[in-house]
Amino acid sequence: MSGDVWVYSESEGVSAEVASAAQDVARGASAEVRVVDIGSPRQGIRGSGVRLLLKGPSGPDVSPAVAAEALARAAKDLSPVAVLLGATRDGREAASRLAAKLGVGCMAEVVKLASDGQGVTGERNVYAGKVVAKTRCQFPAVVTVKTGAYPRAEALPERTQEVEVGQVSDRSKVVGREKKAAGGVDLRSAKVIVSAGRGVKKREDLSMLEDLAVTMHGALGCSRPLSADLGWLPEEHHIGLTGVTVKPDLYLAIGISGQLQHVAGMKDSKIVASINTDKDAPIFQASDYCIVGDLYQVVPALRRALSARR
Ligand SMILES: Cc1cc2nc3c(=O)[nH]c(=O)nc-3n(C[C@H](O)[C@H](O)[C@H](O)COP(=O)(O)OP(=O)(O)OC[C@H]3O[C@@H](n4cnc5c(N)ncnc54)[C@H](O)[C@@H]3O)c2cc1C
Structure with missing residues (x-):
C-alpha cells in the first residue's frame, strides 16, 4: 500500500472538510493526504494539499458511478490506505459502489476519525443520535465523512500528480437539468x-x-x-x-x-x-x-x- 489517504467529493467545500478528517487519519497512519479531482482540475481547494488528477472521464459532471469506477481503477494501481468521501447524496452512492468494486469495508457518516496505523477508527451516531457507536475498519478502507463535522482544512502546499484511468462509461444519462427554485443557503x-x-x-x-x-x-x-x-x-x-x-x-x-x-x-x-x-x-x-x-x-x-x- 502507498500509505496515501485519498479525499474525494463532488463539492469543493465538502472536499475541504473531508481533507481535515483525512489529516487526522494520515497522522495516525504516517500517510499523506491526496485530494482527488476526476476528469479536470478544479479551481483549487485551499488546504487541499497534494492533488491527484484522475484523467479520462469527461463531461461537466461526474456521476457517483463514474467517480466510483475512476477511483477504483486508480486505487487498484496506487493502493491508498483509505479513500474518504463526503457523506453527501452522491458521496454515499459513490462510496458504496467503490467499496464493492475494491472488496473492502465501508464506514458511513463517520466523525472523529483517527488511525491506529492498521485501520481507520471513528464514531457515528446510531439510533437517531441517541447512541454513539465507535467503529473501526482495517486498511484499505472506504469511509464517508459526515458533512459539517469538520472545519475546512488549513492551507497546505499544492502539487498535482496526474493518473490516467481511461474513459469511464456511465449507464445513466442526464436528459435535462432544472435549476432549483430557491436555495443558496449555507x-x-x-x-x-x-x-x-x-x-x-x-x-x-x-x-x-x-x-x-x-x-x-x-x-x-x-x-x-x-x-x-x-x-x-x-x-x-x-x-x-x-x-x-x-x-x-x-x-x-x-x-x-x-x-x-x-x-x-x-x-x-x-x-x-x-x-x-x-x-x-x-x-x-x-x-x-x-x-x-x-x-x-x-x-x-x-x-x-x-x-x-x-
Ligand atoms: C429516519 C428518520 C429520519 C428523520 N430525520 C429528520 C431530520 O433530519 N430532521 C428533522 O427535523 N426531522 C427528521 N425526522 C422527522 C422527525 O422524527 C420529526 O417528525 C420532525 O422533526 C418533527 O418536525 P417538527 O418538530 O417541525 O413537527 P412536530 O413534531 O409536529 O412539532 C411541531 C411543534 O410545534 C409546536 N407548535 C404548534 N403550534 C405552535 C405555535 N403556534 N407556536 C409555537 N409552537 C407551536 C408544537 O407544540 C410542536 O412541539 C426523521 C424521521 C425519521 C423516521
Missing part, C-alpha cells in the same frame, strides 16, 4: 439560524421567520417535514439526522417539537433558544432559553424588540 457556516417547524401553519407565514432571520443576520433552516413533506423550503434547509448538521452560535427553534432526529443535527450549537406552545416539548430539554408561547405572537414581538435596539 447553514453550515451561518452564525445564527432561525429554524422553522410544523408549528408554522401556512407556507406564507414563513416570511415572518425569514424577516426575523434577516434582522438577526442569520439564515433560515427548518425541520424535515417543512422541506421533505410539505416542500415549503428546499431540502438544503432541513437540519437533522437526514439533513444538515449545524453548529451556529445561536440556534432559534420555532415551532419545532425537538424529536431526536432533529436534535441530532443542531445539538452542538453554542446557544439554543426555542419557542413552543407546549411547555413539555422535548426541544426545551436541548435549549438554553425556553419561551413557552405562540410563535405568531412571540416572533413579531421579538423582531420589533430587535429592530428597536438598532
Whole structure:
C-alpha cells in the first residue's frame, strides 16, 4: 500500500472538510493526504494539499458511478490506505459502489476519525443520535465523512500528480437539468439560524421567520417535514439526522417539537433558544432559553424588540 489517504467529493467545500478528517487519519497512519479531482482540475481547494488528477472521464459532471469506477481503477494501481468521501447524496452512492468494486469495508457518516496505523477508527451516531457507536475498519478502507463535522482544512502546499484511468462509461444519462427554485443557503457556516417547524401553519407565514432571520443576520433552516413533506423550503434547509448538521452560535427553534432526529443535527450549537406552545416539548430539554408561547405572537414581538435596539 502507498500509505496515501485519498479525499474525494463532488463539492469543493465538502472536499475541504473531508481533507481535515483525512489529516487526522494520515497522522495516525504516517500517510499523506491526496485530494482527488476526476476528469479536470478544479479551481483549487485551499488546504487541499497534494492533488491527484484522475484523467479520462469527461463531461461537466461526474456521476457517483463514474467517480466510483475512476477511483477504483486508480486505487487498484496506487493502493491508498483509505479513500474518504463526503457523506453527501452522491458521496454515499459513490462510496458504496467503490467499496464493492475494491472488496473492502465501508464506514458511513463517520466523525472523529483517527488511525491506529492498521485501520481507520471513528464514531457515528446510531439510533437517531441517541447512541454513539465507535467503529473501526482495517486498511484499505472506504469511509464517508459526515458533512459539517469538520472545519475546512488549513492551507497546505499544492502539487498535482496526474493518473490516467481511461474513459469511464456511465449507464445513466442526464436528459435535462432544472435549476432549483430557491436555495443558496449555507447553514453550515451561518452564525445564527432561525429554524422553522410544523408549528408554522401556512407556507406564507414563513416570511415572518425569514424577516426575523434577516434582522438577526442569520439564515433560515427548518425541520424535515417543512422541506421533505410539505416542500415549503428546499431540502438544503432541513437540519437533522437526514439533513444538515449545524453548529451556529445561536440556534432559534420555532415551532419545532425537538424529536431526536432533529436534535441530532443542531445539538452542538453554542446557544439554543426555542419557542413552543407546549411547555413539555422535548426541544426545551436541548435549549438554553425556553419561551413557552405562540410563535405568531412571540416572533413579531421579538423582531420589533430587535429592530428597536438598532
Ligand atoms: C429516519 C428518520 C429520519 C428523520 N430525520 C429528520 C431530520 O433530519 N430532521 C428533522 O427535523 N426531522 C427528521 N425526522 C422527522 C422527525 O422524527 C420529526 O417528525 C420532525 O422533526 C418533527 O418536525 P417538527 O418538530 O417541525 O413537527 P412536530 O413534531 O409536529 O412539532 C411541531 C411543534 O410545534 C409546536 N407548535 C404548534 N403550534 C405552535 C405555535 N403556534 N407556536 C409555537 N409552537 C407551536 C408544537 O407544540 C410542536 O412541539 C426523521 C424521521 C425519521 C423516521
